[in-house]
Amino acid sequence: MMEKALTTMAKPAATAHEALAPSDFHSGATPIWCPGCGDYGVLSALEHALAAHGRPPHEVVLVSGIGCSSRLPAYTTCYGFHGVHGRALPFAAGVKMARSDLEVIAVGGDGDGYSIGGNHFVHACRRNLDMLYLVMDNRVYGMTKGQPSPTTEADWDSDIAPGGLGLRPLDPLAVALAAGATFIARGFSGRSHELADLIVEGLRWPGFAFIEVLSPCMAFRSEQFGWKESVHPALRAIDNDRAAAHAALLADDGYGLGILFKEGRAPASAASAARASLAEIEEEFAVCR
Amino acid sequence: MRKEQAVARSSLAVVFAGSGGAGAMTAGELLLRAAAEAGYYGMMSRLFGPQVRGGEAAALVSISTHPVTCQPDRYDLFVALDWEKVDQFGAEIPLDETSIVLADPRQGPTPPSIAKSKARTIPFAMGHAEVTPLERALHGKHTNVFAAGAVGARAGLPSAPLQKGLAAALGSKSGAVTRTNAAELDAGIAAAAVLDLDLRLAPPQPAARWLMTGNQAVALGAMRGGVRFVGCYPITPATDLVEWMAPQLQKLGGRLALAEDELAAINMVLGASYAGAPAMTVTSGPGLSLMVETIGLGVAAEIPAVIVDVMRGGPSTGIPSKTEQSDVSIAIHGGHGDAPRIVLAPTSVRDCMFTGEWAVYLAESLQTPVIVLSDQALGQAYTVIDPKTHRPQPLARRTRLGSEPFKRYAVDSDPITPMPRPGTAGGQWVGEGLTHNETGIPVSGAAAHAAQIDKRARKIAEFDPGHLWGEAWGEGETAILTFGSGIGAAQKAAQRLAATGHPVRVVSLRVLSPLPLKALAKALDGVRRVIVMEQNHGAQLYHHLLAHRAIPVHAESFARPGPLPFRPAEIATRLA
Numbered sequence: 088m089m090e091k092a093l094t095t096m097a098k099p100a101a102t103a104h105e106a107l108a109p110s111d112f113h114s115g116a117t118p119i120w121c122p123g124c125g126d127y128g129v130l131s132a133l134e135h136a137l138a139a140h141g142r143p144p145h146e147v148v149l150v151s152g153i154g155c156s157s158r159l160p161a162y163t164t165c166y167g168f169h170g171v172h173g174r175a176l177p178f179a180a181g182v183k184m185a186r187s188d189l190e191v192i193a194v195g196g197d198g199d200g201y202s203i204g205g206n207h208f209v210h211a212c213r214r215n216l217d218m219l220y221l222v223m224d225n226r227v228y229g230m231t232k233g234q235p236s237p238t239t240e241a242d243w244d245s246d247i248a249p250g251g252l253g254l255r256p257l258d259p260l261a262v263a264l265a266a267g268a269t270f271i272a273r274g275f276s277g278r279s280h281e282l283a284d285l286i287v288e289g290l291r292w293p294g295f296a297f298i299e300v301l302s303p304c305m306a307f308r309s310e311q312f313g314w315k316e317s318v319h320p321a322l323r324a325i326d327n328d329r330a331a332a333h334a335a336l337l338a339d340d341g342y343g344l345g346i347l348f349k350e351g352r353a354p355a356s357a358a359s360a361a362r363a364s365l366a367e368i369e370e371e372f373a374v375c376r
Numbered sequence: 377m378r379k380e381q382a383v384a385r386s387s388l389a390v391v392f393a394g395s396g397g398a399g400a401m402t403a404g405e406l407l408l409r410a411a412a413e414a415g416y417y418g419m420m421s422r423l424f425g426p427q428v429r430g431g432e433a434a435a436l437v438s439i440s441t442h443p444v445t446c447q448p449d450r451y452d453l454f455v456a457l458d459w460e461k462v463d464q465f466g467a468e469i470p471l472d473e474t475s476i477v478l479a480d481p482r483q484g485p486t487p488p489s490i491a492k493s494k495a496r497t498i499p500f501a502m503g504h505a506e507v508t509p510l511e512r513a514l515h516g517k518h519t520n521v522f523a524a525g526a527v528g529a530r531a532g533l534p535s536a537p538l539q540k541g542l543a544a545a546l547g548s549k550s551g552a553v554t555r556t557n558a559a560e561l562d563a564g565i566a567a568a569a570v571l572d573l574d575l576r577l578a579p580p581q582p583a584a585r586w587l588m589t590g591n592q593a594v595a596l597g598a599m600r601g602g603v604r605f606v607g608c609y610p611i612t613p614a615t616d617l618v619e620w621m622a623p624q625l626q627k628l629g630g631r632l633a634l635a636e637d638e639l640a641a642i643n644m645v646l647g648a649s650y651a652g653a654p655a656m657t658v659t660s661g662p663g664l665s666l667m668v669e670t671i672g673l674g675v676a677a678e679i680p681a682v683i684v685d686v687m688r689g690g691p692s693t694g695i696p697s698k699t700e701q702s703d704v705s706i707a708i709h710g711g712h713g714d715a716p717r718i719v720l721a722p723t724s725v726r727d728c729m730f731t732g733e734w735a736v737y738l739a740e741s742l743q744t745p746v747i748v749l750s751d752q753a754l755g756q757a758y759t760v761i762d763p764k765t766h767r768p769q770p771l772a773r774r775t776r777l778g779s780e781p782f783k784r785y786a787v788d789s790d791p792i793t794p795m796p797r798p799g800t801a802g803g804q805w806v807g808e809g810l811t812h813n814e815t816g817i818p819v820s821g822a823a824a825h826a827a828q829i830d831k832r833a834r835k836i837a838e839f840d841p842g843h844l845w846g847e848a849w850g851e852g853e854t855a856i857l858t859f860g861s862g863i864g865a866a867q868k869a870a871q872r873l874a875a876t877g878h879p880v881r882v883v884s885l886r887v888l889s890p891l892p893l894k895a896l897a898k899a900l901d902g903v904r905r906v907i908v909m910e911q912n913h914g915a916q917l918y919h920h921l922l923a924h925r926a927i928p929v930h931a932e933s934f935a936r937p938g939p940l941p942f943r944p945a946e947i948a949t950r951l952a
Contacts, residue, residue, distance in 0.1 A: 092629020093604045093653055116817060145801045150647070160806050161817060166798040167806035168650055169818070170643065171673050177607075177640035181647020181655070182798070184633055185605050189651065189798055210636040358604075361629030365599060368624050372586035374412040374760065 092361040093185055109134035112144055114164050119155070125276035125302030125311075126156050126223050132279045133192075133221070134163070136286035140190075147190040150179040152204060154196040155230050156223035156302065173204030176211040176220065183216045187357035190290065191218040198228045201237040201257055208259075211295060212266035217354040219289045219296045222259065223276070225304035225311065233307035261336045263297045264329065264348060270296035271332075271348040276303065277315045281344065288346060294354035301342070314342070321345040384578040387440035388531055389448040391469055392520065394457030396424070396431040399520030402545045403457070404435020405758065406524040406561075408587070410533050410541030411439040412760045415582025419444040419725075420758040421941070423465055424697055426612075432461035434469065439531065441578050444759065445724055445864025449945040451475055453575065454495065455523050456483065457502070463489045468940060471495045476573060478502075478523070498573060500526070503560070518560035525564025530575040535565060586763040590725040590754035591617035593761075594684055595624070597732025598656050600767070602740070603682065604630030605655040607644030609637055612696040613752040614658045614686040621658075638666035646670060646679045650807055652775075652797035654736050656682040661690045661703050664710065664747075671745050672711035675832060677807040678785070678795065680739035680746075680773060684732075687751040689938050698939030699752035701860055702912035707747045708889040708920060714829050716836040718742070719889040721749045721859045723847060725759040731886060734768040734844065741771035742835050743795060749888065751911075753861035753941050768844065777803055783814040787827045791834040836890050845885070845892035848899035852879030854951065855900055856934075857927065858909040859885045859917065862942045866909060869947035880951060888917070891924045906931040907951065913937040 112134040120126050137147060147165040151157035153172035160167030166189075170178050179193040193211075200208055200222045211220065226243075228234040233245055235252045238259065242251035263271050270292045274282040282300065289296035301318065303311035321343035325332040332348040339347070392403040401422060408420045418439040425431035436451070438444045450470045456462065456479040466489030471477070475495035477486055480502045491497070502519045521542060528538045542561050546554060588596075595617050606625060608618045622632040630653075635641035641657045648655040659667065664685045674681050687703045689695030707719045718738055722731040731748060739746040774794050784805035786793050796803025810818035811825045846859075849867055852874070856866045863884045870880035883899045885892075900906060906927050908918040915935035921927045934950050 093631065143801070145804055146799055148651070148798050158818070161808075164804055166804050168647070168677070169806060169808050169810065170646070170677070171669055171809055174639060174643040174670065177635060177643035178647035178650075180633070180640075181605070181607060181644035181649075182651040183647075184631060184644070185648035185653035185655065186651040186798065206636055207640055210640070358629055358631040359626065361627070363627035365596075365628070368599075368627065369586075369596065369763075372588045372592070372763070373584065374409065374587045375415050375582050375585050 093358045107138040107141060107143065109138045112137045112163050112165065114162055116161050118162055119158055121306045123305035124155070125225065125304070126159065128276035128279045129156070129221070129223050129282065129300055129302055130159060130162055132276075132282035132286055135279070135283040136290065139283070139287050140290045142190050147192065148179075148182050150175045150182065150191070150193045152195045152199040153230070154199045154228070156194060156196040157199055159194050173199050173202070174207065175199065176204060176207040179218055180211065180214060180216055183218050184358070187217070192221065193218065194221045194223070196229070197222060197224040197226060197238045198236045201259055205237070209262065209266040212263050212268035212297065215267065215269055215294045215352060215354050217293055217295070219286070219298070221286070221298050221300060223300050223302035224259070225302050225308060227304050227307050229304045229307060258336065259299050260339070260347060261333070264332055264336060268297050269294040269350045269352045270346070272296070272298045272346045273321070273344050274298055274300045275314065275318045275344055276300055278318070278344070285346065294352060317342040318344050321347050324349070327351060384576045386442065386578050387438060387448075388453070388575055388577055389451045390437045390453045390455065390527055391434055391451050392437070392455045392457060392523065393434040393462060393465070393469070394520070395460040396427055396433045398433065398457040400433045400435045400457055403455070403520035403524040404437045405545040406521065406538070406541040407528055408437050408439070408541070408758055409544045410528050410537040411531070412585065412587045413537035413540050414533050415580030416441060416577065417443045417760045419760070421447055421753065422756055423468065425464065426697055432464040434465060436469070439577065441580055443761070446868055447865070447941045447943055449943050453478060453527065454490065455527060456480070457519050457523065459483050459487050462487055466490050470943070478573070480519070498571070500571060518557055521557045521560045522564035522567070525561040526568040526571060527575065529565040529568035530571060530573050532576050535562070538565065583762070585760050587758060587760050588725070589616070589756055589758050590722065590728040590750055591686060591756065592620050593725055593728030594722065594732040594748065594750055594755070595621040597729040598682060598736055599624065599628060600729070601733040601736025602654040603656045603736055604628060605645070605648040605653045606632040606658065607635050607641040607648070607655065608632065608658050609635050609641045609663060611660045611663045613688055613756050614660045614684070617658050617684070617686065617755065638663040639670065642667040642670040642681070642683070645681050646674055649680050650798070654680065654740055656684065656736070658684040658686070660686050660688050661706070662693065664703060664706060668706065668710040671717065672713060672715040673809045674745040675715040675717055676809050678743040678832065679807060680743050682735045682739050682746050682748065684748045684750060686755040687749060695939050697752070699861065699941065700912060700938030701749070701751055701862070701910050702914070702916065702937065703749060704888065704910070704912065704916035704920065707749050714833065716833050717744060717889070718746045718836065718839065718887070719749060720746065720886055721888055722754060723859070723863050723884050723886055725754055725757055726761040726765060727886070728754060730765060730768060737768055737771035738839070740773040741792070742839060743773065743792060744832070744835060749860065751861050775800070784816045785812060785828060785831070786814045787831055791831045791838065839890065841887045841892055845887045845895040847884045847886070849882040849884065850874065850880060852881050853902060853904040854878070855881040855883050855903040855906050856909050856947065856951070857883045857885070857906055857921070859888060862909050862911060865942040865944050866947055868944035869951065872944060872948055873951060888920070891921065891926050893924065893926055896926050900927070907934050908932070909934040909942065909947065911936065911938050911942065
């Protein structure tokens with residue numbers, strides 16, 4: 088008898104579901120976000136994208152770490168997990184590796200994903216599991232009230248770093264590319280419909296899809312209100328040519344929206360079927376038969 | 377004329393020692409496997425430094441007509457494959473004036489670190505006489521196989537099990553290598569005929585047995601319990617556990633994920649478990665230190681997980697390759713906030729299977745992290761065991777929704793609440809590490825905080841291990857209370873003391889936390905003197921027992937750091 092393998096649940100045929108509406112993904116819980124926070128736009132785009140994608144809420148798992156944006160899972164009707172700071176990606180990887188039938192989405196902010204979770208970000212790009220990673224980047228630690236994050240401008244003045252931290256901001260898209268990501272995109276919370284379309288593309292991508300979302304913080308970075316003037320369509324979308332993609336990202340001003348890079352690389356495979364029993368494995372230990 | 381012992385010995389303890397690469401471990405495994413195939417019990421411990429190549433290495437082999445559960449007080453035979461690194465561990469291998477040193481005179485005289493034991497050195501040319509030094513240099517030295525053959529033959533092991541042992545020890549080497557070694561083994565067996573050395577063992581009692589390490593036994597137990605996902609990061613002395621397990625998981629339709637660090641490993645485990653798969657991580661002290669935050673998350677969000685810690689010398693990087701029992705405190709208390717968890721410790725290599733399986737059932741049924749404290753001495757000891765053993769009653773995770781509206785973290789008479797698998801329609805829930813209300817929404821109110829902390833604490837407090845708490849062995853008004861790799865040596869010491877009219881009990885804990893207070897009280901009933909024995913400097917278990925009033929205030933502590941194993945004579949001396 089074959090032993091019980093990592094199991095999946097039967098995936099119902101897409102037609103079995105009534106057409107889904109964004110409201111089917113809306114839990115009704117009141118977000119803790121400040122008025123004007125970009126994350127509202129991301130939540131709305133995500134709900135629209137999930138409805139368009141067509142998988143019901145109980146087949147979706149949203150995983151997050153710590154920070155304002157990491158509160159998102161509870162605002163949806165999906166399965167979710169709100170873990171510790173910086174560890175959303177490995178948790179999500181565990182979900183996907185154990186249950187390839189589930190739609191897995193990791194969400195969080197720039198501090199969570201690029202600072203404390205930076206190592207996991209690099210390795211999630213390498214691992215290329217079939218999941219979506221949505222980073223709501225406001226270039227500040229909002230929940231702890233305004234400290235510079237890895238994407239904050241070097242001269243941004245704050246209580247903890249008067250006159251600015253003086254560090255070059257991290258370019259998460261270039262890091263993702265260097266780490267082997269196969270789908271790299273940038274969205275803007277202020278353009279919710281476009282963002283929803285990007286998310287649908289990411290959900291359909293057979294591998295690790297990384298979407299950096301410019302999502303302004305009205306409490307500590309009100310100047311980001313001006314991002315709606317800065318954003319523009321990405322100059323170039325590059326397929327498969329990593330060298331060209333590096334060059335394009337180096338030339339990028341940080342506000343180009345859309346899919347910047349895609350590479351057809353097979354995603355990490357699911358576990359294979361059982362082909363031995365425990366009793367057969369135990370034979371290895373037998374002596375003096 | 378050969379001096380034969382009047383009575384054949386019931387046990388034989390042999391050391392094969394040399395510099396790294398000399399093949400000490402292969403020699404030891406060859407002899408142990410041969411003895412096991414011939415029907416003897418045995419155990420081989422490995423003594424080595426941190427170097428991958430070129431350090432010191434010694435295989436410590438005990439063979440007996442009875443089960444071997446600890447390292448011996450002294451070794452009968454020390455086989456020097458070379459003398460290059462012997463000073464680095466000579467002091468850690470007990471020899472005395474009745475021990476024999478077997479050494480090739482071509483390697484030079486017996487160095488003082490060994491000679492001071494007054495052990496008698498027997499010169500013995502190791503290696504095929506017809507092989508020239510040049511051939512030896514070109515084709516490698518097979519001194520180890522030659523020596524193992526000679527020792528095995530003197531112990532009375534027939535040629536067939538010795539050849540079988542060689543084949544197993546070499547694994548999948550090329551045909552040429554296998555043939556050369558087989559010839560060398562035969563040469564060793566032949567050379568033994570002229571050796572003035574009586575190692576003759578009493579006849580064995582053959583039966584179908586298993587030869588395995590404690591690490592393999594934990595892995596097997598976990599897989600029996602249903603673990604099909606492992607997330608881990610390499611760390612000595614836990615790596616061989618996961619290296620053995622990875623291909624087995626593949627055969628079973630599971631998988632092992634090599635994480636980027638221990639933080640990722642434990643989070644992958646929680647993720648897989650949240651998704652519905654029994655999951656485990658395997659580490660040692662430094663890795664456990666990195667995992668404690670997420671273990672607290674597992675407690676708070678109520679996610680099953682098994683965390684195996686194969687303990688080594690600490691703190692910091694400590695002694696990676698050698699044993700200690702100094703993670704008791706971090707296993708029980710590690711982490712911030714109130715985060716009670718279950719901590720188990722296997723009572724023997726054989727029990728690693730049972731405890732590994734039971735840990736999975738407890739994690740799944742109580743929806744909480746369970747830590748299994750093994751140690752290097754158990755984990756890396758190749759041991760012959762009787763495989764037929766009782767198994768724990770399977771317990772499963774509660775996933776089915778009730779008729780009442782679903783609240784993942786409902787505060788009810790039963791603290792164990794349903795956790796539906798993702799994919800279940802109508803069962804959606806958000807696992808939450810923040811203080812949360814009954815539905816899992818984060819709140820910061822005092823009432824919800826107290827209610828949820830109480831819910832989780834009750835799961836642990838109401839857990840009753842029954843007769844699986846541990847074991848009381850022997851009788852008497854003196855009791856050694858211990859755990860893990862110390863148990864075998866304690867029982868051996870107690871046996872000896874009982875033979876001299878001083879009965880001693882050995883009380884062994886399988887459940888370190890929550891302490892099985894009632895069972896302990898019963899096990900210690902009538903005891904006037906309690907000695908808590910553990911392998912760490914700070915008496916971590918002793919203080920844990922005192923804090924819970926599990927032992928009387930006048931109980932004694934016998935705590936010392938590793939890495940040297942507890943040996944029966946040391947324990948008997950301490951009790952005298």
